Amino acid sequence: MCALVNAAGDIVQKIEVNRAPANPEDLVDVIVGARDRFASGNSSQLIGLGIADPGMVNNAEGLVVRSSQFPGWHNIPLAALLGEKIDIPVLVENSTRVRAIGEYMGMDDLRQTEASMLYLEYGEGIGFSFVTSGAIWRGEGFAGELGHVVIERDGNLCGCGARGCLESLVNSSTIEARAKDLLGRGVNSILQGRDNPKSEEIFAAALDADRMARGLVEEIVSHFGLAAAFLASAFHPKYIVVGAESASAIRCLTKEITSAIHDRTLPEIASSIEVVEGREYEPLALVGAALMVFRKAIMQYSKTVARASRP
Ligand SMILES: [Zn+2]
Structure with missing residues (x-):
């Protein structure tokens, strides 16, 4: 399930994805496809992408350490793979945490x-x-x-x-x-x-x-x-x-x-x-992932402003 969420934490649009990806690259294509569908139907700016995974996740490195959705997937650099295809911040986090x-x-x-x-x-x-x-x-x-x-x-x-x-x-x-x-x-x-x-x-x-x-x-x-x-x-x-x-x-x-x-x-x-x-x-995972992305985007923006204002 994918959702477009606004800064208030409201779900604006949902897309159900029924295709089970065969490998991590295929999963990346599915996510990029959902991003494109959201972007084409909305004039608002996408500021980030959040992924909630029920398995073990290394949030700092955007790594799916042990997937429970896809047995056998270990140490998948999901954020890095997505970073090759899209130019907005990506957050990968365990679904309980989001x-x-x-x-x-x-x-x-x-x-x-x-x-x-x-x-x-x-x-x-x-x-x-x-x-x-x-x-x-x-x-x-x-x-x-x-x-x-x-x-x-x-x-x-x-x-x-x-x-x-x-x-x-x-x-x-x-x-x-x-x-x-x-x-x-x-x-x-x-x-x-x-x-x-x-x-x-x-x-x-x-x-x-x-x-x-x-x-x-x-x-x-x-x-x-x-x-x-x-x-x-x-x-x-x-x-x-x-x-x-x-x-x-x-x-x-x-x-x-x-x-x-x-x-x-x-x-x-x-x-x-x-x-x-x-x-x-289920809806809470979508909203929680989006709210974490907003927090990440605001922190990155604050750092950029602080750097730019240094003498
Ligand atoms: Zn167990």
Whole structure:
């Protein structure tokens, strides 16, 4: 999915790309093609290009270190490849991080006070991003890869190649497979009759107090909530923002994470953290990537002005 986003963070136009690129050069052609379509339909000036990738990214070098969208793609210099074809600044960033910035920029209280925020993301992938003083905390580069901590040594095979990662235990395809299995065995649920229940339906059923769906959510939260409690105690943020693929998942998980923080952390920490519902994460990735590009463009412009004004 590609979008044209204005400086206010509003999506002006969207283009859906259905072609799976065969190699990095092909991906570059797809992105350049989308840029050309946006440019031909709008009189406004494009000031940059932001790419949100769910894999491991080296933002400083514009490098896709390990792609999760395209298995086997390692150390792809995406920004440099795009730089050969287009003449606007390019930003490549991990998608959890761009969503965290999208949430941060959209919360007036956070932006104005520069309070700290922990963004938790649940979906096909599991991730977190800590934002402090308006910037992402990167550690030595890959801080946030929470989803690939091994919890069960003999657990499900994960996309990263390991077994029993947090992500493979709790992600949306796992909960869908678990629900399908239970429904196939005749477990009583309002989802009976649905052959392939989607995660958003399972979370909605849990909010409706469906016993089977509640049980699945509790399984998830026993792991995801524990991770959130560790992170809350490690970082002690002012806010924890919960993002997910659907509104029902966000509402359900926000309630559950609130309980997990309350039950598992010291009262002085739990009482001073506010757990809030984030936004559905596909549009947020588009907006967050664009807002990061605007920030990058403004910083580059400021440096240029400062250089030009030196005596
Ligand atoms: Zn993994």
